[in-house]
Amino acid sequence: MERYKLIKEVGDGTFGSVWRAINKQTGEVVAIKKMKKKYYSWEECVNLREVKSLRKMNHPNIVKLREVIRENDILYFVFEYMEFNLYQLMKGREKLFSEADIRNWCFQVFQGLAYMHQRGYFHRDLKPENLLVTKDVIKIADFGLAREISSQPPYTEYVSTRWYRAPEVLLQSYIYSSKVDMWAMGAIMSELLTLRPLFPGVSEVDEIYKICSVIGSPTNESWADGLKLARDINYQFPQLAGVHLSPLIPSASKDAIDLITALCSWDPSKRPTAVEALQHPFFQSCFYVPPSLRPRASVTRTPPPAGRRGVLDPQGAKRFSGALSSSKLTNNLSAPKLNSSLSAGVQRKLDIVNEGANKKDNSLKNTKQSRYRPPGKNSPTSINNGRTVRGVSEAAEKLTNMTIGSRRQSLGQPRPPPMKAGVNWMAESGNLLRPVQQIQPGRTYTRKVAG
Numbered sequence: 037m038e039r040y041k042l043i044k045e046v047g048d049g050t051f052g053s054v055w056r057a058i059n060k061q062t063g064e065v066v067a068i069k070k071m072k073k074k075y076y077s078w079e080e081c082v083n084l085r086e087v088k089s090l091r092k093m094n095h096p097n098i099v100k101l102r103e104v105i106r107e108n109d110i111l112y113f114v115f116e117y118m119e120f121n122l123y124q125l126m127k128g129r130e131k132l133f134s135e136a137d138i139r140n141w142c143f144q145v146f147q148g149l150a151y152m153h154q155r156g157y158f159h160r161d162l163k164p165e166n167l168l169v170t171k172d173v174i175k176i177a178d179f180g181l182a183r184e185i186s187s188q189p190p191y192t193e194y195v196s197t198r199w200y201r202a203p204e205v206l207l208q209s210y211i212y213s214s215k216v217d218m219w220a221m222g223a224i225m226s227e228l229l230t231l232r233p234l235f236p237g238v239s240e241v242d243e244i245y246k247i248c249s250v251i252g253s254p255t256n257e258s259w260a261d262g263l264k265l266a267r268d269i270n271y272q273f274p275q276l277a278g279v280h281l282s283p284l285i286p287s288a289s290k291d292a293i294d295l296i297t298a299l300c301s302w303d304p305s306k307r308p309t310a311v312e313a314l315q316h317p318f319f320q321s322c323f324y325v326p327p328s329l330r331p332r333a334s335v336t337r338t339p340p341p342a343g344r345r346g347v348l349d350p351q352g353a354k355r356f357s358g359a360l361s362s363s364k365l366t367n368n369l370s371a372p373k374l375n376s377s378l379s380a381g382v383q384r385k386l387d388i389v390n391e392g393a394n395k396k397d398n399s400l401k402n403t404k405q406s407r408y409r410p411p412g413k414n415s416p417t418s419i420n421n422g423r424t425v426r427g428v429s430e431a432a433e434k435l436t437n438m439t440i441g442s443r444r445q446s447l448g449q450p451r452p453p454p455m456k457a458g459v460n461w462m463a464e465s466g467n468l469l470r471p472v473q474q475i476q477p478g479r480t481y482t483r484k485v486a487g
C-alpha cells in the first residue's frame with residue numbers, strides 16, 4: 037500500500053469502505069476498497085467471489101479490478117476510479133433526466149449484464165449505488181454478492197437492497213437465476229425516469245404489497261410457482277388489481293413503459309434476458325452492439341460483372357462494406373461497428389478483390405487491341421514477334437502467291453471465304469486455309485475495349 041496515497045473516503049458499505057487514492061508512481065487516480073473482515077491467508081483472499089468473478093471479466097461496462105493487496109491481514113481491492121454513482125446523480129435532483137441519457141446508460145448496463153451472464157455469473161445486488169458513472173460511461177461495480185449461475189443452491193436469502201429485490205427472493209426462494217438482475221434493472225429504469233423508487237417498501241412484506249399495488253397480484257396464469265412459494269411460508273398475497281405504468285411514469289415513452297413492464301414480470305421466465313433487452317425497440321436508436329452479441333456475418337466474394345473488366349467500383353465497395361456493417365440482431369437492431377477480427381477479415385477480402393482487379397487491369401493494358409489489317413509483308417502482323425502470329429503471316433503469304441491450276445478446279449471447289457478477324461484459321465492439304473468455326477450470318481459481335 038506504500039505505492040498509494042489515500043485522499044478521501046467516498047463510501048462506506050456493509051463489507052468495506054471505499055477511498056479515493058492516487059498511485060504515487062503513475063499519478064493515476066484509483067478507488068481502493070478496504071475490507072472490514074480480516075484475512076489471514078492469501079488463499080482465502082483469492083477465493084472470494086468478488087475476486088474470482090472480476091478476474092474472469094473484462095468489459096468496458098464492468099469496473100476493472102487493478103490489483104488485490106493483503107497487508108497486515110487487511111485486504112484491499114484497487115479499482116479504476118469513477119466519479120459518481122447513479123444514486124449521487126439522482127439525489128437532490130429536481131429536473132428529470134432526458135430519455136436519451138437514460139437509454140444510453142441502460143443500454144451500457146445491459147451490455148455489461150449480457151457479458152456477465154454469458155460468462156456464468158449474475159450480480160444479485162444491482163442498485164443505483166453500484167452503477168458508477170464518469171461522463172457518459174456507466175459501469176457495473178461491487179461484485180461482493182455475485183454468484184456463478186452453475187453454482188448449486190440454496191442461495192442466501194438476503195440479496196440486494198430491498199427496493200430492487202426480485203419477488204422470488206422476497207418469498208425466500210433458494211433457487212433463482214440471472215433474472216433477478218433483470219427485475220432490478222426494471223426498477224432502476226423507472227427510478228431514473230421519475231427520480232423516485234417504483235417499489236419503496238419499508239419491509240419485505242410491505243415490499244410485496246407495493247409490488248402488488250403496481251403490477252397487480254399474481255395468479256395461477258401469471259405465476260403459479262410464486263403462489264406455491266407463498267403457501268410454503270404461509271403468506272397470502274393481497275388482492276390488488278394493479279395499475280398501468282404510464283400514469284406512474286408520465287415522462288416515459290411507450291417503448292420505455294413496455295420494456296419496464298416486461299422486466300418487472302412476476303414470473304422470472306417471462307422477463308427478457310439481457311440480450312433480449314438489447315434488442316427491444318427502446319434501444320433501436322442506439323448504434324453500438326457489443327462484439328460478443330453480434331451474429332457473425334458470412335463474407336462472400338462475388339466476381340465483378342464481365343463488362344467491368346475487373347475495375348472495382350467505389351460505390352460497389354461502399355455497398356459491400358455497408359452490407360456487412362448493417363448486420364442485425366433478431367429484432368432489426370442495427371450494429372454498424374464490427375469487431376476487430378471481423379473487420380480485419382473484411383479488409384482482407386477487399387484487398388484480395390482489389391489485387392485481382394489490378395492484375396486484370398494490367399493484363400488488359402498490355403494486350404494490344406488493334407484493328408484487323410490484311411496480312412502482308414509490310415503489315416504490322418508480319419513484324420510481330422509472336423510465334424503464332426508469324427505462322428499465320430507465312431500461311432497468308434503462301435495463300436496470296438498461290439495460283440489456281442484450272443478453271444474447272446476453281447469451279448468445282450468453293451472459294452474460301454475471306455479471312456475475318458476473330459476466326460481461327462487452320463491449314464489443309466493443298467496449302468488452303470479453312471476457318472475452324474464459321475460466324476453465323478446475321479449475328480453481330482461487338483468488341484469492348486477496356487478503359
